[in-house]
Amino acid sequence: MTPWLLGARLALTANRMRLVATTIAVSFTVAFLLAAMGALPSRQAKLDRLDARNVVQVDSQVATGMTAPAAVVRLESQVGTYRGRPLTVRFVSAEPGGPLPPGLTRYPRAGEVIASPDLADVLRGHRAGELATRVPGHLVGTVAEPGLAGPHELYAYVGVAGFDHETPQVQSYGSHYVRQPAPRELRIAAWLGALGLLLPVLVLVATATRLSASSRDRRLAALRLVGATPKQASAIAGAEGLVSGILGTAGGLVAFWLLRGPACALLPFPEGVYAQDLMPPLTMLLAVLVGVPLLAAVSGVLALRRVVTSPLGVRRTARVKTAAWWRLAPLLSGLAMLIVLRVNHTAWPLGTPPGTTLLLLGGGLTLVGVAVAAPVLSQLGGRLLGRLPGLSASLAARRIDADPTASARVVTGMVLVLFVSAWLLAFLPVLESSRDSGEKELLSYVSAGTVITASDVRKRPDLAAVQRVPGVRAVAVLGYAALTPPGWVSDDGSDPARTSHTVDVGSCTALARATRRHLPCGQGTVFRVSVSGAPDTASGSPLAEGERVGVLDSQGVVAAHLVLPARIPELPIPAYSGLLQGELLVDPALLPAAPSRLVVTTDGRADTVENVRAVLPLDLAMSAQTVAERVKAGASVYLGYRRAVKIGIVLALLVGAASLAVTTADAVAERRRSLATLVALGTPLRVLRRTVLLQTAAPMLSNVVVTLAAAAMASACYLGVTTSVPTGVPLPWGSWALTALAAVVAVLLATAATLPLVSAVGRPEALRAE
Amino acid sequence: MMEPLLTARDLHLSFGASPALAGASVDVAPGEILALLGPSGSGKSTLLHCLAGILVPDSGEVGYRGIRLDRLSDDLRSELRRSDFGFVFQFGSLVPELSAVENVALPLRLAGHKRRTAEARALEWLERLEVGEVARKRAGEMSGGQGQRVAVARALVAGPRVVFADEPTGALDSLNGELVMDLLVGAAREQGTSIVLVTHEPRVAAYADREVVLRDGALALTVGA
Secondary structure (H helix, E strand, O other), rough: OOOHHHHHHHHHHHOOHHHHHHHHHHHHHHHHHHHHHHHHHHHHHHHHHHHOEEEEOOOOOOOOOOOOOOOOOOEEEEEEEEEOOEEEEEEEEEEOOOOOOOOOOOOOOOOEHHHHHHHHHHHOOOOOHHOOOOOOOOEEEOHHHHOOOOOOOOEEEEEOOOOOOOOOOEEEEEEEEEOOOOOOOHHHHHHHHHHHHHHHHHHHHHHHHHHHHHHHHHHHHHHOOOOHHHHHHHHHHHHHHHHHHHHHHHHHHHHHHHHHHHHOOOOOOOOOOOOHOOOOOHHHHHHHHHHHHHHHHHHHHHOOOOEEOOOOOOEEEEOOOOOHHHHHHHHHHHHHHHHHHHOOOOOOOEEEEEHHHHHHHHHHHHHHHHHHHHHHHHHHHHHHHHHOOOOOHHHHHHHHOOHHHHHHHHHHOOOOOHHHHHHHHHHHHHHOOEEEEEEEHHHHOOOOOOOEEOOOOOOOOOOHHHOOOOEEEEEEEEEEEEEOOOOOOOHHHHHEEEEEOEEEEOOOHOOOHHHHOOHHHOOOOOEEEOOOOOOOOOOOOOOOOOOOEEEOOOOOOEEEEEEOOOOOOOOOOOOOOOEEOOEEEEOOOOOOOOOOEEEEEOOHHHHHHHHHHHHHHHHHHHOOEEHHHHHHHHHHHHHHHHHHHHHHHHHHHHHHHHHHHHHHHHHHHHHHHHHHHHHOOOHHHHHHHHHHHHHHHHHHHHHHHHHHHHHHHHHHHHHHOOOOOOOOOOHHHHHHHHHHHHHHHHHHHHHHHHHHHHHHHHOOOHOOOO | OOOOEEEEEEEHHHHHHHHEEEEEEEEEEEEEEEEEOOOOOOOOOHHHHHHOOOOOOOOEEEEEOEHHHOOOOHHHHHEEEEEEEEEEOOOOOOOOOOEHHHHHHHHHHHHOOOOHHHHHHHHHHHOOOOOOOOOOOOOHHHOHHHHHHHHHHHOOOOOOOOOEEEEEOOOOOOOHHHHHHHHHHHHHHHHHEEEEOOOHHHHHHOOOEEEEEEEEOOOEEEOOO
């Protein structure tokens, strides 16, 4: 029998509990690895799907040199919102034989609709009426998966009778855009998240391989006694690792395959992700499938590195000693590097060799340092515990002091989870602040349920019908106009300092009703909206009181003149807030303008909002969006990542707690004789149970305090040196405290779960065993 | 006395500050059964481990058929344990995850024998030691006496020249102890195998041709031929 076969045989028939624990741990690792590696490609797959249906227009730059297809296909896309979800409708007029987009086998004829499965469900259901304007026609089929960005996308092709020649003609689909790498913040967040999940799982693997160490030692000693050489013993241990690695990798692959569908729901895309898109690149997949079993085999061999396996048993070569204070050096060095970077970040910005080196080395050293420092911190916790009164505290303190490294090993997984979680939580506000905050400002002026339409109208809305919709509280109509100060000349010789100014046209009182705010409407007919955000720099100097300005028509020609009042009061609603867009608000009595935007105040219920959309003409219906929907759309990616981070932290804590429970249970089982001796000497079981609990709690608490402090310093330094982070991003102390509390509670619960074992193994009869 | 098979000359070995052997010397002749006796801590097990090449003395010589055992590499000593030596310890010497027949076949399999051949020979030995019925059982499923007989079978299966037995009956009752010793000594005598036996039981020592008493790591008395 070759040692490898014997090792495989022993792995399968020896301690089943160990095999199962190791297999589960490796399975977790593989599944997490594959999911993490597939997360970023899934984003790319989505972009590829969107690109595949992108229209290449006849005579566009991409289509240069191509002959236009004989069969004319004209297509116009409208993007809107339905019950908070993005809705895309492509109106199409196609001659037979024209180029088809992915997901369609034919175009819908006039009056026909081909919709995505989710949208088809709506169109078949009792709410179909809500979409009568936006998706007109009868459903004749569904768009197949290649034509959709995600499984839950609301997407449709609607056949229309004919388009005018201004509507773009389709040359082909798929513009084969230049791929852009994912944004740096996203990549960092994704890798941090993956690391945060992976670390506790790796600790679980390490824990599982240590299970029943004494029985493995006995086994190896017995083999050495009958003549197995040290190399054969190593090969046997390696084979045991390899078997667990192969089983775990297979399990992980199956788990990934089965669970990647539900895992897709965690990714921050509103239309969802197809399971097949969550797929790591082939090279990475192969690397995991081959690398993990090999690593498991190597770890099995390395586990024997610090022991001498002799026929008389297994001897540890490393002496158990007190933890040395040098263990704090990597952590302190890492933090020092980050502080140096923070102080000199203007001279060494990120991207320069010193900046990048300090960040990577400092961050890496801090992370490793947290794990390396764990024994010395555990020892400190143990010594503090020793000062407390009571036998349990004394026993636990003695035990920690006898082998602080072993105590640290129990909590290291959780400590690493905490560190990465803390850093990740600090990173979330960066993602949040990097998105547009315009919606937030808008929310301070109108209620979340207010529907605002965009500014391009082909057909006048039936305002009375809108007013009649139950749940509608007020309607304000806004138009806009372009005004020019005196001296403005037309396009060919225009003065850049005197170009046109955009103004909103609307009734102040109607706006006051819609926003439910007290506005100074009685003070005039023209109001100056305060400037907020980024003003239109092209507009030059502001329009002045009493000035005679020209009113431009749609062709950009001065069609009329308007004299601005001598006094223009200020309106406390800023421009660019999403509600008003121009420099002034002019009463329609003074300046007639076609209505272009509606501000409809509703009770915020989804039914009301959809009923409003249903009575609006198509263009307005598609553009109509509540403020809440705008906020949600703007924050969808951020909210998705936040949710993924939270789920990830909970998962990591659970895995960490499981790992800790396994280690504690195994440690209790291994110490059954000493526990039994204590019981035989008359020590009450409750004292032993309390001892086990304190033995884990004390190192955990000392490690948590230092880890949180290190994470806070590292995060503050990192946020301070990243130029893409706006100044004043707050550190999430609340979330940190909550995560630390959750970690401590998880540790205590996991330890408490093993306490019944103390009663079971702590019987004096155990002294008779062996 | 004929040419010794195994010799130990002036062995010294300390574990930390405590000396376990302090100038022990002993010879073992082919086919001889030698009992090492002495109080606890006298160094008898340590001497046995040195003779078997499990421990290497700090000083002194261990010879086996003219080879300096104490100078051999761990690999070569392992090979000797597989081919020329057999072991029966008080407990813990069986691989708990393997069945009795697999345990007995183990030295043969490690030496490169085919599974079928190895297990056939193992089965013969199990039958001979009257434990054929537990061939497919694992260590935990056998009684102590059965387990020791399986260990004896494993010690003898490769046809060793020497069997080292450290308190082979220490965990057994007197009846089972006698049975194990009868079988071990009987089989050894049949194939001319030497036995080095560590015991503190006079009844077990009585099986030996010669008894050597150790005290404080050195030979204090020799009884017998």
